[in-house]
Amino acid sequence: MRVVLCEDNALLRDGLERLLSGHGLEVAAVVDSGDAFVRAVAADRPDVCVVDVRLPPTFTDEGVRAAIEARERVPGLPILILSQYVEQTFAGELLRDGKGAIGYLLKDRVANPAQFVEVVRRVAAGGTALDSEVVAELLGAGAGAGEAKLDLLTPREREVLEMMAEGRSNAAIAKRLVVTERSVEKHVSNIFMKLDLPADASDHRRVLAVLTWLDR
Numbered sequence: 001m002r003v004v005l006c007e008d009n010a011l012l013r014d015g016l017e018r019l020l021s022g023h024g025l026e027v028a029a030v031v032d033s034g035d036a037f038v039r040a041v042a043a044d045r046p047d048v049c050v051v052d053v054r055l056p057p058t059f060t061d062e063g064v065r066a067a068i069e070a071r072e073r074v075p076g077l078p079i080l081i082l083s084q085y086v087e088q089t090f091a092g093e094l095l096r097d098g099k100g101a102i103g104y105l106l107k108d109r110v111a112n113p114a115q116f117v118e119v120v121r122r123v124a125a126g127g128t129a130l131d132s133e134v135v136a137e138l139l140g141a142g143a144g145a146g147e148a149k150l151d152l153l154t155p156r157e158r159e160v161l162e163m164m165a166e167g168r169s170n171a172a173i174a175k176r177l178v179v180t181e182r183s184v185e186k187h188v189s190n191i192f193m194k195l196d197l198p199a200d201a202s203d204h205r206r207v208l209a210v211l212t213w214l215d216r
Contacts, residue, residue, distance in 0.1 A: 001124055002028040004046040006037040006063065007082070008055050012107075016050065016082075023117040032056070034066030041070040041077065048101075048124035053083035061087060076101055080123045083107060086134050103129035103167075122167060129167040152194040160187040 003025050007013040010032075017027050029040035034055050041049065049070065055062035064087055071077050078101035081087075086106070103123040109131055110116050119129045153161065156177075163173045170188065174181040 001048065001121070002026045002044065002046045003120070004029045004031070004037065004040045004044055004049045006031050006034070006049065006051040006055070006066070008032045008052060019113050020117065020120065025117070025120065034062040037066045038070050038073070041074060045074070048078040048080065048120055050080050050082055050120065053081060053085060053087050078123045078126070079103070080105065080120055080129070100128060101126045104131060104134045105129070106131045106133055109133065127167055130165050132162060132166055153191060157187050157191050160184060161191050164188065
């Protein structure tokens with residue numbers, strides 16, 4: 001599996017490269033700016049990209065904009081955002097295309113290196129992985145009719161929705177909540193019904209559908 005890594009902090013960049021290489025992933029390119037990232041994607045055609053949000057020269061949203069441009073050039077390009085911040089632009093632009101292969105982790109909440117590598121692999125395989133704090137902020141970002149529909153969800157259904165957005169399967173949610181998988185399936189069905197979204201058998205597709213609706 002080939003990875004393009006975009007991170008401006010030299011220590012973190014070196015640490016991530018060593019971590020990924022140590023777990024059997026090939027780091028095809030390591031860059032520190034959005035422009036260099038887009039060029040690396042075009043040249044190396046990686047299986048997955050790990051990108052910081054705030055990059056030189058302004059340290060605002062260069063990483064997001066570079067990820068969007070790269071995804072436009074290579075549709076469905078798997079991208080994992082690794083940031084200290086929750087950027088609504090990321091959800092609004094990258095999640096909107098509905099192609100999956102998207103992840104968003106907060107740097108200060110990545111405590112287990114092996115789990116991080118697992119997330120990289122999950123995103124590369126077309127899955128979705130969103131930090132629970134990112135999900136919580138997205139759930140709180142709805143307005144108007146969106147808020148009204150979210151209000152229809154029970155506390156347990158909101159809990160299930162958050163876990164869906166983290167990329168968890170029904171079986172994983174059932175294990176986490178200590179309930180049966182059939183019970184989770186019923187909650188998922190109710191969520192889609194209340195949000196006027198058609199149920200989808202693919203985990204990452206259903207998450208993207210929910211988050212796309214939340215972004216409207």
